Each structure stands twice: as structure tokens, then as C-alpha cells.
Amino acid sequence: MKLELIEKLLGKNILSIEEQKIKYPSRNLPEGCKVSRFAPSPTGYVHLGSLYQVLISERLSHQSNGILFLRIEDTDQKREIKGTAELIPAMLKSFDIIFDEGPIAYACAKDTNETCLEEIGKYGPYYQSQRADIYKSFIKYLLENDLAYPCFCTPGELEEQHSFQEKNGLRTGYYGEFAKCRNLSVEEIEKKLNEGKSFIIRFKSQNKFEDKVKYTDMIRGNIEFPGYDIDVPILKSDNLPTYHMAHIVDDTLMGTTHVIRGAEWLSSVPLHLQLFKAIGQKPPKYGHIATIDKLENGNRRKLSKRKDPEANVEYYHEQGYPSVAVIEYLLNIANSNFEDWRRTQPTTEWREFQFSAKKLNNSGALFDLIKLDSISKEIIAQMPAKDLFAKAFEWSKKYDSELFGLMKKEPKYIEDILNIERNIGKNSRKDITKYSDIKNEIIYFFDEYFDLKKANVRTLLSTFSDSDLTGILNDYKNIYDEKDTQDDWWKKIQDLSEKYGYCANMKLYKEAPEKFKGNVSDVARVFRILLTGRDQTPNMYLLMKIMGKERIIKRLSLLD
RNA sequence: GACCCCAUCGUCUAACGGUUAGGACAGCGCCCUUUCAAGGCGCUAACACGGGUUCGAAUCCCGUUGGGGUCGCCA
Numbered sequence A: 001m002k003l004e005l006i007e008k009l010l011g012k013n014i015l016s017i018e019e020q021k022i023k024y025p026s027r028n029l030p031e032g033c034k035v036s037r038f039a040p041s042p043t044g045y046v047h048l049g050s051l052y053q054v055l056i057s058e059r060l061s062h063q064s065n066g067i068l069f070l071r072i073e074d075t076d077q078k079r080e081i082k083g084t085a086e087l088i089p090a091m092l093k094s095f096d097i098i099f100d101e102g103p104i105a106y107a108c109a110k111d112t113n114e115t116c117l118e119e120i121g122k123y124g125p126y127y128q129s130q131r132a133d134i135y136k137s138f139i140k141y142l143l144e145n146d147l148a149y150p151c152f153c154t155p156g157e158l159e160e161q162h163s164f165q166e167k168n169g170l171r172t173g174y175y176g177e178f179a180k181c182r183n184l185s186v187e188e189i190e191k192k193l194n195e196g197k198s199f200i201i202r203f204k205s206q207n208k209f210e211d212k213v214k215y216t217d218m219i220r221g222n223i224e225f226p227g228y229d230i231d232v233p234i235l236k237s238d239n240l241p242t243y244h245m246a247h248i249v250d251d252t253l254m255g256t257t258h259v260i261r262g263a264e265w266l267s268s269v270p271l272h273l274q275l276f277k278a279i280g281q282k283p284p285k286y287g288h289i290a291t292i293d294k295l296e297n298g299n300r301r302k303l304s305k306r307k308d309p310e311a312n313v314e315y316y317h318e319q320g321y322p323s324v325a326v327i328e329y330l331l332n333i334a335n336s337n338f339e340d341w342r343r344t345q346p347t348t349e350w351r352e353f354q355f356s357a358k359k360l361n362n363s364g365a366l367f368d369l370i371k372l373d374s375i376s377k378e379i380i381a382q383m384p385a386k387d388l389f390a391k392a393f394e395w396s397k398k399y400d401s402e403l404f405g406l407m408k409k410e411p412k413y414i415e416d417i418l419n420i421e422r423n424i425g426k427n428s429r430k431d432i433t434k435y436s437d438i439k440n441e442i443i444y445f446f447d448e449y450f451d452l453k454k455a456n457v458r459t460l461l462s463t464f465s466d467s468d469l470t471g472i473l474n475d476y477k478n479i480y481d482e483k484d485t486q487d488d489w490w491k492k493i494q495d496l497s498e499k500y501g502y503c504a505n506m507k508l509y510k511e512a513p514e515k516f517k518g519n520v521s522d523v524a525r526v527f528r529i530l531l532t533g534r535d536q537t538p539n540m541y542l543l544m545k546i547m548g549k550e551r552i553i554k555r556l557s558l559l560d
Numbered sequence B: 001g002a003c004c005c006c007a008u009c010g011u012c013u014a015a016c017g018g019u020u021a022g023g024a025c026a027g028c029g030c031c032c033u034u035u036c037a038a039g040g041c042g043c044u045a046a047c048a049c050g051g052g053u054u055c056g057a058a059u060c061c062c063g064u065u066g067g068g069g070u071c072g073c074c075a
Helices: A003-010 A017-023 A048-063 A087-093 A132-144 A157-166 A187-193 A244-251 A263-278 A314-319 A323-334 A338-344 A367-382 A384-399 A402-408 A411-418 A436-445 A454-460 A466-479 A486-499 A504-511 A521-530 A542-547 A549-556
Strands: A035-038 A067-070 A147-153 A200-203 A212-217 A221-225 A233-235 A257-263 A285-289 A292-294 A298-300
Touching: A003 A132, A003 A187, A003 A504, A017 A132, A035 A048, A035 A157, A035 A212, A048 A257, A048 A285, A048 A292, A048 A323, A048 A436, A087 A454, A132 A200, A132 A233, A132 A244, A157 A323, A187 A263, A200 A263, A212 A263, A212 A285, A221 A263, A221 A454, A233 A549, A244 A263, A257 A263, A263 A285, A292 A466, A298 A338, A314 A323, A314 A384, A323 A338, A384 A402, A384 A411, A384 A436, A402 A411, A402 A436, A411 A542, A454 A521, A466 A521, A466 A549, A486 A521, A521 A542, A542 A549
Parallel strands: A035 A067, A257 A285
Antiparallel strands: A147 A200, A200 A233, A212 A221, A292 A298
């Protein structure tokens, strides 16, 4: 096609591909460095599947000392939800996914929380809507080389053709005899243009359906498709490119070597390969990952933005999961040997794990909240109390004002509580799955929330006679000593038990329970109930040390 | 409908022609234990089906079934 006509279609002063390539020179990274990207369209929140995808890209690129960049695919202005693109980098940062390039909110200073929407990187703009001229360079090239053409078919006509094809059992799409504008003469094109008709640009496919397209996926291996003979739109009537065009142009100029994307793109591979060939560029390697599914009525389906709150990654923040728990869960789905590694390396950072694209499974995983819980519990159990406190503090600031108030008022007290049976290796307590569980674990330590009723206590401890109960309590108030070791402390409770006819030795008791009023466990329970209002608590000795004698005496005096 | 992908315990998966089909989560049981939470030990539980190929198949091939995806001026 002649330049004059091309300019009528695309406008004047369009740079050539060569000129664009001078502006965006190749990266010249050392051998083996992978360049990957996350390229979401700004249509709302970040999906768990997106996090999974970007995590894999992140590992592949950074593990190879390569580059991970963010690109916003905002070529569909109808679907775009304004303002959501800007949320993406911060949300991913909250999961410790750090981009090297792109419109990155924390660009100014990686280690602060300051936001700054400036772009970093020499391959921008990183918003596709700002790259219209760049795409035109490539479309111009295609038009020049008879690999693209304007199409004046109206949406109505296309719809009609589509239903005709369906009715007659034909493949749907703009191909072969159905590609009506494919062979328009220059005169016809000019005539329609002069009439002011709206048009799009279509790629002129060089394939035949009978052809075989072979390609090797990073994850799925060899795949063979029939030839892709449909003349797809590459430039829409709003002058923005379609995904397909934008993809091949951007990933060419931005030097992407590895594309990780959802399996829904698998069937577009023949098209993309063809487009790369048409512009004379080498395609990147593709890895098509499976979706994260959910079971509904016995069938699998993708985690859905609408129906499933857990599809939104923000959900995990709200619930109080450590973000690293979510990452490790996803890592586990991606490379199931991760958990074996984790067992041998309980405290090493997840990035140290040797990630492998080959181990990615190509069937979809069912999302398993229970497994996430288990991972999360393990991670929280490994945190020093100080760190747990700090994380929970940040969490509560945003999601639980009551807890936040307490943490602010008595940080040391709460940290001590959190430290009960912590840092004792694999035997550490594992009763906190997420930060939101903490309130329940600490609340009874605070007098303002501790509201035990006399009558309730009597009911809970109904096996004790009133005189025994008051006797035990009064005695204990006199003998409790904060300086006691755990053994001393236990000995006192045993002695007290004996004094009131409760067996101090469990074995002995089990042999002949009828000889006693009860056992030491019953007596310990008296203190547990009075001091905590609960039947189940962590280690009472440690708990009491933290409560302090004054508070203990006060609580033990409830029945006075 | 056409094309493509997928198929091992309830779940995530290991196995790369020869294993009593392994692990983790969940479940169950026992032990430990002043209550929990843990921890220790153990148990239940899977190769979708049918044909081949082979001395030998979860593994390779073909088919069936089931599930998923794609077939837009959406990405």
C-alpha cells in the first residue's frame, strides 16, 4: 500500500519500525537473564490468579538476574475502571513483589511507603493507551507490506455473518470468503474513506486452516494447532490497538523474553506467532499457566471476582494473613517441592528457593483455604514475638480498632502474651492462623474486657463444694509467689490439691478415682476459670507471670 | 459445534517403563499431657475407563468418558 493512503488511514509523521527500535534499543543483558512482565488491564482489584501469575514471572526474571516490569493494558476504555491501575503496584508490593520498571507507585524510593506515580525504566510509556503512535509504526509496516488492510464492515454486518456461519455449521470469524474487505482495491478504499466510513485495520493472515502450527510451551511442551487463518482486527476504530497487536509490539520493544500468562491465551498463540513473524521479530517464550479453581456443584470453575471474596488478594490482608503466607501457598501450588524445601529451611526467605518453570503443573489447582491456614499458622509460629506484634499492630491499625487500641496502650504486655510458648522450635504454639485471631488470645488479659460473673463461676465449678472452693482460693492467694519456678508453682498446686482431697498424681487418680474428690487437674481448672474465664488456655504458669500478682489476686477474689 | 488443553488419595502433588504408588494438608486413632495449641507414633484414602505397544505401563500410543479453555473493534 502506498504511503499516501497509509497516511489517510493512520495519520502523518509515523516513525518507522527502525526508528522506534533506535528509541528502544535492545537490553543487552548477559546471557540467561530473563525479562518478564505483569500486564494487567485495570478493571478492578488484583485477582489471586494474577498474583500467582506475577509471582511466577517474578521468580523467573529475578532468579535469573533479569528484569520484571509492569505494563498497564488499558486499551479497552469501556472496560477500564479508572483509578485501579494505580492501585496495582502498591498491592503487589504488599505481597513483596517488586518491579524493576513500569508505572510503579513506590518508584521514588523502594524502601519507603511514599507514593509516586512516575514511571521508571527506559522502555515506557508503560500505559498502552499512551503508546498509540508506537503501535502505528508497526501497523504502517504491515500495511506497506500488504500484511494488513482497512476493513469497513460494520458491527451489524459482522454479527449477521457470524450467525450465518453458526447456522450453517461453519467456523465463525473473518476469513476466506468471509473476509470481505481483504481484497478491496485502492479506489474502493479511497471511496469509502471519502464517504467518511468508519474502519478498523485487520491483519492479513498468511495461514491456511489446513496448515499445522507447532510450538513449544515452557510449561505444556509441544502443542500443534491448525493454521490461524482469521484476519483479526489489530487497530480498533478508536485508534487503539487490540491486545494481540499491543502484545507483539510492546514485548518486542520492551525486550520481553518470557511471557507467563493464563491458559485462556493458549489458543491465541498461533496468531501471535504469525504476528511476530509478520513484523520480522522473534517471539518470546510462552508459559501458559493453569487457573486457580473452586468447586461448585461438583464442577470446577475459575475463582470468580463476583462470587468469591477470596479471589481478591486484598481479602487476605483483611483477614489478617501474613502476605508471605499467601505467597508461600501459591509457591507451593507452582512448585510442590517448595514445602519439602521449607521443612529443611524453616527460616530462609522464600526467594532463596530454587524455582523451576518445568515443575509448574498444567492442570488447574483447587484453591484450598485450609492449606493456606496451615501454612499461615506455621509462618506465624516462626515469627519472633516482636515481629508478630509489629505486623499485627499494622494490621489492627487498618482492620481492628479495638485491638489497635489495646496494642497501643500496652505493647509490652501484649508482646509478652504473644511470646507465651513461642520460639521453642517446632513445639511452639500454633493457635494463631491470622492476625485477626490475636484479639481472642489476648483479650482476657485486660480487666476492662474481663467480665466473669460470680454465678457463672459457680456453675462452671459446680463439682466443688463452696467451702473447698473458697478454701482453695484463699490458701492460694497467700502462697502464690511470682518468683516461683514452674516446678515450685506446680508443686504448690499439687499440695493444695492434696489438702482438699484432690489427687495430685494423675496416674494414681486414674487407678482409683473413687478414692478422691477429683484430681489436680480440677484444681488447676479453678484457677484457669477464675483467671481467664476459659476452659482452654496456654500454659498457666507463664500466663500468670504475665498477668502479675495484683491482677491475679483481684481475679481470684471474685467469689469473696 | 470446531479447535486446543487437562485427568494419581477429599485437596495440592511425587513418580520421568520395573516402587508394598511416596510426601504434605485435612480426617481418624494412640502416646505425651493440669486444659488447649503443639509435638511423637500410626491409620484410612488415589493411578477415570477401554484397547493396544512391551518380558513389564500410573508412566508410551489410540479411543471413550469427564472437566476446562478459545472461537469479539475484551483483555
